[in-house]
Amino acid sequence: MAVLRVENLTKRFGDVVAVDDLSFAVQPGEIFGFLGGNGAGKTTTLRMVLDIIRPTSGTIEVLGAAPNKRKADAIGFLPEERGLYAHMKAIDTIVYFGRLKDMSPADARQHGMELLARFDLADRAKAEIGDMSKGMAQKVQLACALVNRPELLMLDEPFSGLDPVNQGLLEDEILRASQRGAAVIFSTHVMQHAERLCDRLLLLKKGAKRFEGTLDEARATLPARIAAVAKADIASVRGVATATPVEELGDGWHAYEIELAPGVPASAVLEGCSTQGVALRRFEEQRPSLHEVFVQLVGSEGVEQ
Amino acid sequence: MSRNILLIAGREFRQIIAMKSFWLTLLLLPAAIAIGPLFASSLEDDESKRVVVIDRAGGEVVEALDSRFALESDRHELRDISRYVRRHKLEAADPDAPWAQHDRWYSDTDVATYRAEGGMDGALAKIERVRPEGTPELDTHEPAYAILRADETLSALHGDALQARVDALLSAKTEDGKAQADVVLLVGPDYPRDPAIRLWSSEQPDAGFVTTLQDTLTGELRLGLLEARGISRTDAQAITAARPALTVTTPPPGGGAREAVLIRSIIPLAVAYILMLSLMLSGSWMLQGSVEERSNKLLEGLLACVRPEELMYGKLLGALAVGLSMIAVWVVCAAVAVFVAQGAVADIIRPALAPLTSPFTVAALIYFFVLGYIAISIIFVAIGALADSMSEAQGYLMPVMLGILLPITFLIQTLVAGKGGILVQALTWIPLWTPFAVLARLGSGIEYWVVIATGILLAAFVALEVVFLGRLFRASLLATGQKPGLRQLIERFKPAQ
Numbered sequence: 150m151a152v153l154r155v156e157n158l159t160k161r162f163g164d165v166v167a168v169d170d171l172s173f174a175v176q177p178g179e180i181f182g183f184l185g186g187n188g189a190g191k192t193t194t195l196r197m198v199l200d201i202i203r204p205t206s207g208t209i210e211v212l213g214a215a216p217n218k219r220k221a222d223a224i225g226f227l228p229e230e231r232g233l234y235a236h237m238k239a240i241d242t243i244v245y246f247g248r249l250k251d252m253s254p255a256d257a258r259q260h261g262m263e264l265l266a267r268f269d270l271a272d273r274a275k276a277e278i279g280d281m282s283k284g285m286a287q288k289v290q291l292a293c294a295l296v297n298r299p300e301l302l303m304l305d306e307p308f309s310g311l312d313p314v315n316q317g318l319l320e321d322e323i324l325r326a327s328q329r330g331a332a333v334i335f336s337t338h339v340m341q342h343a344e345r346l347c348d349r350l351l352l353l354k355k356g357a358k359r360f361e362g363t364l365d366e367a368r369a370t371l372p373a374r375i376a377a378v379a380k381a382d383i384a385s386v387r388g389v390a391t392a393t394p395v396e397e398l399g400d401g402w403h404a405y406e407i408e409l410a411p412g413v414p415a416s417a418v419l420e421g422c423s424t425q426g427v428a429l430r431r432f433e434e435q436r437p438s439l440h441e442v443f444v445q446l447v448g449s450e451g452v453e454q
Numbered sequence: 455m456s457r458n459i460l461l462i463a464g465r466e467f468r469q470i471i472a473m474k475s476f477w478l479t480l481l482l483l484p485a486a487i488a489i490g491p492l493f494a495s496s497l498e499d500d501e502s503k504r505v506v507v508i509d510r511a512g513g514e515v516v517e518a519l520d521s522r523f524a525l526e527s528d529r530h531e532l533r534d535i536s537r538y539v540r541r542h543k544l545e546a547a548d549p550d551a552p553w554a555q556h557d558r559w560y561s562d563t564d565v566a567t568y569r570a571e572g573g574m575d576g577a578l579a580k581i582e583r584v585r586p587e588g589t590p591e592l593d594t595h596e597p598a599y600a601i602l603r604a605d606e607t608l609s610a611l612h613g614d615a616l617q618a619r620v621d622a623l624l625s626a627k628t629e630d631g632k633a634q635a636d637v638v639l640l641v642g643p644d645y646p647r648d649p650a651i652r653l654w655s656s657e658q659p660d661a662g663f664v665t666t667l668q669d670t671l672t673g674e675l676r677l678g679l680l681e682a683r684g685i686s687r688t689d690a691q692a693i694t695a696a697r698p699a700l701t702v703t704t705p706p707p708g709g710g711a712r713e714a715v716l717i718r719s720i721i722p723l724a725v726a727y728i729l730m731l732s733l734m735l736s737g738s739w740m741l742q743g744s745v746e747e748r749s750n751k752l753l754e755g756l757l758a759c760v761r762p763e764e765l766m767y768g769k770l771l772g773a774l775a776v777g778l779s780m781i782a783v784w785v786v787c788a789a790v791a792v793f794v795a796q797g798a799v800a801d802i803i804r805p806a807l808a809p810l811t812s813p814f815t816v817a818a819l820i821y822f823f824v825l826g827y828i829a830i831s832i833i834f835v836a837i838g839a840l841a842d843s844m845s846e847a848q849g850y851l852m853p854v855m856l857g858i859l860l861p862i863t864f865l866i867q868t869l870v871a872g873k874g875g876i877l878v879q880a881l882t883w884i885p886l887w888t889p890f891a892v893l894a895r896l897g898s899g900i901e902y903w904v905v906i907a908t909g910i911l912l913a914a915f916v917a918l919e920v921v922f923l924g925r926l927f928r929a930s931l932l933a934t935g936q937k938p939g940l941r942q943l944i945e946r947f948k949p950a951q
Contacts, residue, residue, distance in 0.1 A: 201757045219761060226758035232751035234465075236472065248461055249759035293755065303758075 150213060152177055152301045152332035153198065158207035160193055160356075167193045169356040171207070175332040175349075177300070180323060182343040183336035185353035186447055191336035192229060193356075195305050199226060211301060222251040225299030225326075229306040229336075231290050235279035239265065239289045242278060246293040257296055264292040268318065284315055295322065302326050304335035308342055320346060340439045350439075352446050359446045364439065371437040371445055375407040375415055378431035379422070386421040388413035402430060458760045462768025467775045470739045479735050480780055484787035502596045503636040503663075506623065508604040511645035515674060519639075520601040522670040527597035528565045528573065535577050536560075538592045547580040559700035599663065602635075616640075624656040637663075646678040722896035723866060725819055728784065729826050730862050730890060732777040737834045737855065740773045741847040744838020753931055762928040766835055773831045774824065815896055818905050822912070826889025829916050830858060836923040839930040862890045869894045882908060885915030922947050 151174040160168040168190040175181045183191050196202045198209055200216035209216050212223055233242050240261050247257025265271050268288040278286050287310065294302065304323070308316050323346055327333050337343055343350060350367055352360040360367060372390070377383060380401050384392035388410050396404040409418060415434040422429055437445075470476055505523075509516040535553040539545055545554040551571060552564040560568075572579070574594065581592070611619050623635040633656060640652035651671060653659070673694045680690035747753050756765065833854060841847035865881050868874070882891040882900075888908045892900065929946035 196754075199758045200761075201754065217761075219759075221759045224758060226755060228751070228754035228758070230751035230754060232749075232755075234469070234746065234752065236469065245461070245465060246755070246759060249458055249756075251457075290755065 151175060151210075152212060153334065154208075154210040155194070155198070156208045158194065158197065158209065159205045160190075160197060160202070161205045167356050168197070168204070171353075171356070171358055173351050173358070173361055175301075175334055177332055178327055178330050179332050179348045180327050180346050181332065181334045182347035182350040183334055183353070184338065184340075184343055184350055184443060184447075185336070186338060188355075189353040189447070190356035191353060192305055194353075195226075195303050195334070195336065198303065199224070221249060222297055223300040224250075225294040225297060225302040225331075227291055227294040227304045227307050229309065231287055231310075233278045233286060233290055233293070236277055238275050238277055239270065239281070239285075240274040242289060243292050243296050247296040250297040252297055260296050260298070261292060264295055265289075268292060283310070284312060287311060288315065288318070291319065291322065295326070298329070298331075299326070300331055302331050302333045304333070306337060307335050308337060308339055316342070340443060344439045352443065354447045360442075367439060367442045368436050371442055372409050372411060373415055373437070374435045375405075375409065375418065376431065376433045376435055377405045377407055377429060378402055379405060379427055379429050382425075383407070383422065383427050386418055386425055386427060388418045388421055404431075458764045459768045459771060462760065462765060463771035463775060466740075466743055466769055466772025467779075469743055470736070470772070470776045471779070473739065473742075476739065476776075480783055483731070483784055484791075487787070487791065501632060502598060502600040504600050504602055504633060505637045505639065506602045506604050506608070506635040507639045507641065508609050509641045510609065510643040511641050513603075515641045515645060515671070516601065516603055518674050519667070519670055522666060522673075523597070523599045523601055525562060525565055526666055527599075528569060529560050530598070531574055531594075532560050532565060532568050534595075535574070535581075535592065539581065542585070542589050544581050544584055544589075547584045548577075551577065551580065553577055557701055557703060559702050561697060561699060562695065604638075620654045624654060639667075646675045649675055720897065722815075722819065722893050723869065725823055726862075726890045726893035727866060728781055729777075729823055729893065730859060730866075732780050733827065733830045734855065734859065735780070736773055736776050736831070737851060738848075739776065740769065740831060740834045741838045741841070741851060742844060743769065743772075744835060745841055745844050745847050748839075748842055748931075757931065762931055763924055765931075766832075766924055766927050769835050769838075770828055770831050773834070774827050777827050777831075814902070814905075818896055818909070819893065821909060822889040822892050825909075825912050825916055826893070829886065829889065829912065829919060832916070832919050832923050833858075836926050836930075839927045858886060861887055865891055866894055869898060883911070885912050888912045888915075925949060 153175040155174070156172045158168055158171040159166065171190070171194060173181075183194070185191050193202065197204050198211060198216055200219065211220055214220060237245070240258065243261035243264070244254060244257040247261060248254060252260075262271065262274060265274050268291070270285060270288055273281060273285060278289060281289070291307075294304070302323075304319075307319055307323075311319060320342065323333050323335065327348075335342075335346075344364060347364060349363055350360065351358060352367075360370060377392075378398060380403070383389065383405060389407055390410040391408045392405045393407075394403040395406055398404060407418070409415065415432075419432055421427075422432070505519070507516040507519060532553055536556055539547070539553055540556050548554055548571075552560060552568050555564075558564070568577070571577070578592065608616075608619055608623075620635075620638045623638060624633070626634045628634055636656050637659060638654040640654075642648050642650060642652075645651070649671075653667075676694050677687070677690045680693060681687055685693070747756065760768075834851070837847055837850045837854065841850060861877075861881055865878060865887065868878055878891060878895070881887040882895065882904065885908075889912065892905060892908055896905075925948065926943070926946045
C-alpha cells in the first residue's frame with residue numbers, strides 16, 4: 150500500500166491555480182523528490198498533505214486515511230521556514246513535539262537524546278534554543294521531525310541554509326529513514342541532492358506535473374548526446390539525427406557532437422558504425438544531467454545545480 | 455484531541471509563568487494591598503491638634519474650651535467603645551454601663567457616668583473579663599484636640615509682634631516633629647462684652663472643630679449674658695446645658711441597608727474586577743506567545759502535528775489556567791491577610807462571604823468568570839494570529855482593550871456608587887460585557903431569570919466566537935507578512951475550503 154497517494158489534487162487561491170490536477174503516490178522505503186521552481190506548488194502540496202490547508206478538489210490519502218485524520222504519529226515534517234521556541238531547551242522541544250505525535254514522554258526523551266547524540270549535540274541537550282547557533286537549531290528541528298520514527302517523512306527544502314557538513318548529515322538521515330522503510334518526500338530546487346538521493350522524481354511547473362519517474366527515465370526524456378572522433382561519413386549512420394563537427398583533427402578525422410534520433414540507444418549507433426565501417430577513435434555517450442532535464446521541462450528559473 | 459490541547463495549554467502555561475513580568479504582576483497586587491494600609495496608616499493623622507489659647511479675659515474661656523473638648527473626646531471614646539462592644543457582643547461586661555446602651559446619642563450625663571466609672575481604663579478592665587480569646591483589642595486614639603494655654607510672653611504681645619510670633623508658632627516644629635501650634639485663638643480682654651474672637655490656623659480648620667468652638671463660646675457668652683440679667687450661674691448653666699435626649703436606632707456595624715448591599719457585593723465585585731485585571735495582564739502574554747510562534751516560523755511544524763483548532767483551544771486553556779492561577783494566589787494572599795488582620799476586616803469579610811452560601815451564586819460566579827475569560831481571551835488569540843510582531847499586535851490590542859474595558863470601569867463605579875440605570879441594564883445584555891455586569895450585580899441583587907438568560911446568551915456568543923474567530927485564526931496562521939484589508943479579513947471568517 151502506498152504511504153501517500155494524491156489523486157487529481159487542485160488548489161486555487163482566488164484566480165491563481167497553485168496546484169493543478171496533481172496525482173502521484175509514494176511507496177514505503179522510497180525517496181521521492183519533489184522538484185520545481187519557486188511558486189511551483191511544492192509547499193502548497195505538502196501543506197495539503199498535512200491538512201494545514203484544504204484542497205479545492207482531489208483526494209489525498211496518508212496511510213490509507215484522509216489527512217484530516219491527523220496521523221501525526223506516523224508523519225515527520227521539516228518545514229522550509231524553520232523556527233522553534235527560543236526559551237525551550239533542545240531536549241524539551243524534541244519531547245514536546247514527540248508528545249504531540251502521541252509518544253510517551255520517556256520514549257520521546259530517549260529517542261530525542263539518541264538523535265541529539267547522532268547530530269553531535271548531546272552536550273547541548275539542555276541548552277535553550279535561543280542560545281544555539283542557527284545550524285544547531287536546524288538540527289534540533291530535524292530531530293523534532295524524526296523523533297517519532299515516521300512512516301512518512303516530508304522535508305520542505307531541507308538543504309537550504311545548511312553548511313556542507315550538515316547537508317551530508319541530512320542526506321545520511323534521509324537514507325537511514327528510507328532504509329528502515331519510511332517513505333521520504335523532499336522538495337528541492339538543488340538538483341545535486343535529488344540526483345544523489347531520489348528513487349523517483351516529480352517535476353512541477355506552475356502547479357502541474359511535468360514529469361514523474363526515475364532518474365534514468367528523466368534523463369531519457371532528453372535525447373542522449375555522443376562525443377565522437379570519426380571520419381566525415383558518421384552522419385550517415387542509422388539513428389544519428391545530427392552530427393555537428395566541432396574540431397578538425399587532421400587526416401580526415403573530426404570531433405563530432407552527435408545527437409541521436411528519439412528512442413535510439415547509443416549502442417545502436419555504435420553497432421551501426423561497426424557494420425558500416427565507420428572508423429572511430431572516440432565514442433563517448435554523454436547522458437543529460439537532471440539539471441538539463443529540469444531546465445528543459447520546467448525552465449531555468451529558480452534552479453540550482 | 456484533548457491530549458494535544460492539554461499539551462499545548464501546558465506549554466503555554468509554563469512559558470508564561472517563566473516570564474519575570476508574570477511574577478512581578480502576580481506579586482504586585484498583594485504587595486500593593488499589603489503596603490497600602492501601611493502607607494495609609496503612615497499618612498493617618500493620629501496626633502492631637504494643638505490649640506493654643508491666648509485668653510486675656512481672665513482664663514475662663516480657656517477652661518471652658520478645655521472642658522468642652524475633653525467632654526467631646528470622651529463622648530467619642532464612648533461611641534467607639536459602644537460600637538466595639540456591640541460588634542463583638544460584649545455587653546455582658548457591664549450591661550448598665552453607658553457603652554452597653556446603644557440606643558442613644560450620648561449626653562453629657564452619660565459621659566459623666568462613663569468618667570465616674572473610670573473612663574476608658576475602667577471600661578477596658580470590665581470588657582477584658584468577658585472578651586473571648588481571638589477577639590481583637592479596641593483601637594484607641596489620641597484626643598482630637600489638645601487645648602494649651604498661651605505662655606505669658608505670647609499673651610503680652612500685640613499687633614505685628616503678636617502676628618509674627620503666631621506665624622512662627624504655626625510654622626515651627628517641636629523636637630519630635632510636631633507642630634508647635636495648629637490653631638491659635640485670641641480671646642480679647644473685654645470678652646464677653648466684646649465677643650470678637652481671633653483665630654489663626656495653619657490650615658483650613660475642621661468644621662467639627664469650629665462648630666464645637668462656636669458652641670462652647672456661644673455657651674459661655676450666653677452664660678455671661680444670663681448672669682448679667684440676674685440669673686444665678688447655676689441656673690444659667692442649667693439653661694445653656696439643656697439638651698433633648700436623643701434616642702438613636704441603628705443597625706449593627708455593617709448591617710445598614712446600603713452598607714449591607716455593598717458588603718455583600720464585595721466578593722462579586724472583586725471577581726468582576728479581578729476578571730478585568732487578569733485579562734488586561736494576561737492579554738499581552740497571550741499575544742506574546744502567538745506572535746513568537748509566527749515570527750519564529752514554527753507554526754508550520756506545529757500544525758503538522760496538531761489541528762489549528764487544537765492550537766487555539768490549547769492557547770485558550772493555557773491562558774485560562776494562568777488567569778485562574780493568578781486568582782488562586784491572590785485569594786490565598788487575601789485569606790492570609792484576613793487571618794492576620796482578623797478584627798474589623800474579618801467582620802466585614804464574614805457578611806461579604808454570605809453570597810457564597812448560595813450554590814446558585816457560587817455557580818454563577820464560576821460560570822461567568824470562566825466564560826468571560828474565554829470570551830475575551832479568544833479575541834486576544836485571534837489578534838495574535840493576525841500580527842507578525844509584538845508592536846503590530848499591540849496596535850490591534852490597545853483599541854480592543856479600551857473598547858472592552860472602559861465601559862466595565864464605568865459599570866463597576868456605577869455599581870459601587872449604588873446606582874443602576876440603563877447603562878448597567880444594557881451592559882448586562884451585551885455578551886462582551888455580560889460577565890462583568892452579572893458578576894458585579896450578583897451581590898446587589900439580580901433576578902435569577904436574568905442570570906440564566908444572560909448565561910445562555912453568553913454561551914451562544916462564545917460558541918459563535920469559537921466558530922468565527924476560529925476560522926480567522928486558522929486562515930491567518932500561515933498568512934505571514936500580509937497585512938489583511940477589511941475584505942481579506944471578511945474572507946477569513948468564511949469556512950475553510
